[in-house]
Amino acid sequence: MNDVIAEIKRDYIYELAKRSERADGRALDEYRPIQVEVGLIGKAEGSARVKVGNTQVLVGVKIQPGEPFPDTPDTGVIITNVELVPLASPSFEPGPPDENAIELARVVDRGVRESGAIDLSELTLPDGKVWLIFIDVHVLDHDGNLMDAAALGALAALVHATKPCERYGYGPDAPLPIKESPIAVTAVDLDGEIMLDPSLDEETIASSKLTVISGLQGALAGMQKSGTGTLSVEEIARIVKLASSKAMQIRDDLFGGSTDG
Amino acid sequence: MSREAIDPVIIKEFYPRSTIDIFVEILQADAGTRSAGINAASVALADAGVPMRGLISSCAVGKVDDTVVLDLVKEEDNYGQADMPVAMDVRTGEVTLLQMDGHLTLDEFEQALELGKIGCASIAKMQREALIQKYRGEEDE
Numbered sequence: 001m002n003d004v005i006a007e008i009k010r011d012y013i014y015e016l017a018k019r020s021e022r023a024d025g026r027a028l029d030e031y032r033p034i035q036v037e038v039g040l041i042g043k044a045e046g047s048a049r050v051k052v053g054n055t056q057v058l059v060g061v062k063i064q065p066g067e068p069f070p071d072t073p074d075t076g077v078i079i080t081n082v083e084l085v086p087l088a089s090p091s092f093e094p095g096p097p098d099e100n101a102i103e104l105a106r107v108v109d110r111g112v113r114e115s116g117a118i119d120l121s122e123l124t125l126p127d128g129k130v131w132l133i134f135i136d137v138h139v140l141d142h143d144g145n146l147m148d149a150a151a152l153g154a155l156a157a158l159v160h161a162t163k164p165c166e167r168y169g170y171g172p173d174a175p176l177p178i179k180e181s182p183i184a185v186t187a188v189d190l191d192g193e194i195m196l197d198p199s200l201d202e203e204t205i206a207s208s209k210l211t212v213i214s215g216l217q218g219a220l221a222g223m224q225k226s227g228t229g230t231l232s233v234e235e236i237a238r239i240v241k242l243a244s245s246k247a248m249q250i251r252d253d254l255f256g257g258s259t260d261g
Numbered sequence: 262m263s264r265e266a267i268d269p270v271i272i273k274e275f276y277p278r279s280t281i282d283i284f285v286e287i288l289q290a291d292a293g294t295r296s297a298g299i300n301a302a303s304v305a306l307a308d309a310g311v312p313m314r315g316l317i318s319s320c321a322v323g324k325v326d327d328t329v330v331l332d333l334v335k336e337e338d339n340y341g342q343a344d345m346p347v348a349m350d351v352r353t354g355e356v357t358l359l360q361m362d363g364h365l366t367l368d369e370f371e372q373a374l375e376l377g378k379i380g381c382a383s384i385a386k387m388q389r390e391a392l393i394q395k396y397r398g399e400e401d402e
Binding site for chain 1: 262265268269345349350353354355356357358359360361362363364365366367370371374378
């Protein structure tokens, strides 16, 4: 985010990019090893820890009955929050969420909401209440590409979450109505070379990032450009195509192509 | 987000240790407020004489009833299928802001981006005209 990087490192990464290489030896469209563990937090209705290389996020899902928004009485509620824990990066400070945390939360939220990952209309309760779903993302270690890790963590935690029906007297516990499987893929453009899953160094020197969230059929559910750099229309088109097919691959590798995990 | 849309064209090297404050006041919201704000801010910066590499023009594209459309109104934004604000420097074709939520197929996305380009181009024309008009007015007096 606002990390400082040595000029010599910057030059090195740019030099490598010219030869289509990366500092950690990955191919341009190659992700770092992704590891997903679920159910680590017993008190949460759903939880997941995702590692993408050294980047690490923990996502907790809390589900409880509550009042719906007055304008949408027949739909459940999703509330997403991101905590950039100070121990995760020298540039994270304690205090209320900053611009970066809010952006991250909005992108994660948008991926889940706009893709229709959860059928919110199935979250109504007989007494006029609805299920409120809180998605809390804690960034534990920041080594680049928080967007993809957070989005993946949110999806994994939701897929494995259970509605605590019994506790509130609504019958037996049940899983959430999961209908889609949105995967976020982030790319940076260094000197015309598009790199997926940017490491911290790569995203620090790239002036802008593009996150593309796509669903099961490859259709787009959300997109976000961040950073003060610019991208050409052609670059955007290239990234979107690349991201959509990469998302399919990640989904197949992690979830076996289905949403039931 | 709006800051990041305009930031790239401002020649900040001319203003070390300084801050440029831009205030955008939304008087009436009927969707597209962010785009309108960016368009206004860009012209206001030029009016203030802040050196810039270009003018930023912005518009929203979306999908309503399975059709890709330009510049959504409130109802289309709330009940439509997708909303995608775009901001760019039309002269260089550099995109400075791109966000999307909703549902678009890859083909629809390409269509939307193309439409956004056209929309921004027509906004850019009006922005230019507004700036030229100002100085034309001074000449006449």
